Amino acid sequence: MKRQSLLHPGLNLGSTDEYSHDEAEPVIFGFWVFLMADLVLFAILFATYASMSVQGQAGGPSPTDVFDLPSAFIETMLLLSSSITFGMASLALKYKADRLHLVFWLVLTFCLGAGFIGMEVRDFWIMTQQGAVPQRSGFLSAFYMLVATHGIHVTAGLCWMIVMLVQLRVLGRTTEVKLRLMRLALFWHMLDIVWVCIFTFVYLFGVAL
């Protein structure tokens, strides 16, 4: 009865760890609210980009000139698969008593995320070599701000993951560690959704329209 009333959106620990589940509800709820505030931030950046991507080009490069669609596609695949591997990590957190499964999936997620960031930095580097720097036009300012804010979020997620790997070793699978991993999972999936929007509205629309 009590467990039912404490269900929160997302993966619940209920059936395997009741104590942690009882602790989870306000924390996870609060994190959802925080994610909402963060999404408002991205919404504002998308709106800014929408208003500047065409009208703010100022005679400089346009999206078709500078976007590397195959590279963005690979980045998308990397990030989407990292969401799947984090999903596996969450399942390991819930159902596997040992640390090995969890650590394996987390490390795999980390590698995919780091690959994403590496590709993105490479894209930015190539763009700057072509003269498409943020100082060139309003469109590029808005582009770099939007995509780099996402990239900084992913980097923060990677740092968080390192901290969690250390904590798994130092603190073990305590309730706090479990709750932190659950929040990191939500954060990671949210960044995935934001990237899907970036890929669609920035890259696909930018090259196709």
Place this chain on the structure above:
Amino acid sequence: MTVESSFSLLGTLTPQDISFVQTFENPVMSEFIDGAAGSVLVIGMIIVAALLTYYRGWKTLWFDWLTSVDHKKVGIMYIVVAFVMLARAIIEGVLMRYQQSIAVNDPGVLTPDHFGQLFSTHGSIMIFFMAMPFITGMINYIMPQQIGARDVSFPLLNAISLWLTAAGAALVMISLVVGKFSTGGWTAYPPYTGIEFSPGEGVDYWIWSISLTSIGSTLTGVNFATTIYKNRAPGMTLFRMPLFCWTSLCTSVLMIFAMAPLTIATLMLALDRYAGFHFFTNDLGGNMMNYANLFWLFGHPEVYILILPAFGVFSEVISTFSGKTIYGYKSLVVATMSIAVLSFTVWLHHFFTMGQGANVNAIFGIATMLIGVPTGVKVYDWLLTMVRGRIRLTTAMLFSIMFLVTFVIGGLTGVILANPPVDFAVHNSLFLVAHFHNMVIPGVLFGMIAGYQFWFPKAFGFRLAERWGKASFWCWSFGFYLTFMPLYVLGLMGAMRRTVEWFRPEYLGWLQASFVGALLLFSGFILLIVQLIVSVRQRDQRRVPAGDPWDGRSLEWSNSAPPPEYNFAVIPEVSGQDAFTRLKEQGKAYASPAAYDDIIVPKNSIVAPVIGVGAIALGFALVWHIWWLVALGFVTIWGAVIARSFVTETERVIPASEVRADHEAWLQQVRECATTPREQEDTSANVGRAEVLA
């Protein structure tokens, strides 16, 4: 963007940036005033430090306050910040009224640049560092007790929010001594605030102080909303919550949604200034209208972030001092929610004149007028609460009644301004200045003062001196009318805001009247300080240990004054609205609970002050381009967060036996207290146990 010719350990900071050096090198009146203001700050800090040393207060300050994560102490610290900043900003207001009252065909005492800094700091401080900390502190202190909770959901996060806000306030204060503040007004519209037209540190001070506090407010919103949704006592359904909790909830929701546009706008402005981006520049595809939209997408909900908690205070005060349950509870809740939603649909009315089509303006004008409807519902509900009540004209009640009258006048001028054609005529004139002061002073400030008078005995255990409170009230009220009614007239005569010198002699009388009014407002503030000092000295005759000096209606009055760290020895069961009044009427108040449990409370933490200091360093270093300190501040902040996550012992247990002993002793004390009839509320007979009428 300029490239520094040589690397310096202090970035762009030079000795000439210290305000005393400037006063020494250029001894004119305007610089003297600036130097004097800086001196007051420095001397004030030295005096505080000396007093702390003399009374051996450093340990108390550190262990009981600065490192505390108790929502009550955090709330009080927020309000202390608000009072300090209010002192500065109100003096700036008086100074600006003085300058304008003598500057008819005369340059007056202030240079245009100094005047620009004054209206920029006055506005920024009043909104971000006076009103915001005041409402946040008030919600912090009261809301958890009203819903029967022991703390907010995330106590440490709460303290971090406080420290981020305080860091922003500190940056504004530092700008008094080191360098100049922005001259771009509290809205900081580019392209004027871009690097081309405003080189130097001024706008950077504005950007980083505002960014810090807006991040703090976002986290506060998350924290409060989670607390209200998840931390209510059993039986405290949403529709049994006191109205102050409802308005706190709406304010939190607005904070969650509305702070992000501000954060983004300030960061974009910073990127324009520091890195040569083109968000808001005139050239290369920049578009300053994006800034106007982003700023007011935050700015308009912000008005309601500030005023809704004050509406909550008025609801509590009017209901308590009329001795009646609030009239039209559900309509007040619906009105509050409507205002919160509508607040996102009207931002464009801040720039009707900036080039949208007539149809767009018309839609936003109508939306603006719509907000008058739920607000009108509220006014009628408050009036009807007073009808047939046994009204006691305490200071808090006087402020509430004066609010009702004055706010309606301000609302009427707001409806006038909501007409785009009228707005074109008076845009950016003193009519507008009069209007928003007419909303914010009675709406927010009177509300916060009323709340301060109302809940002070709960927080500190003794009542404030009513006589001085009432003297202060009359100064605030007359001062308000005398200051701002002339500004309406001046605005209609064509006087523009932010003007340092006039050339129309017919303005003179109105400006002088307004200056006298400003002096009255300042006296009102001084009298509040006097009231505090007098009350502290007479505290032994004013104590209310039983905790219920006003015959209160909600749960915060059911515990001792000041309340124990854990608020409630046993979490109360709630069976309806006006929870504490019900308990008193059923004779269940002050009954011994059947059983006590251990109580878990959070331990003090050094993390929040460390983050605060790191944030000050980070902000200051960004303003002065001291890049090594930027890195250090950033690492300090995040290092503290990560280090904290490895701490496992974050809570402390208060054993049931200790809770029992304390609580039973207090209950015994209450039972021995004589009950106070309402007529003796303001006498030493009032020890905080209200007489219950059958």
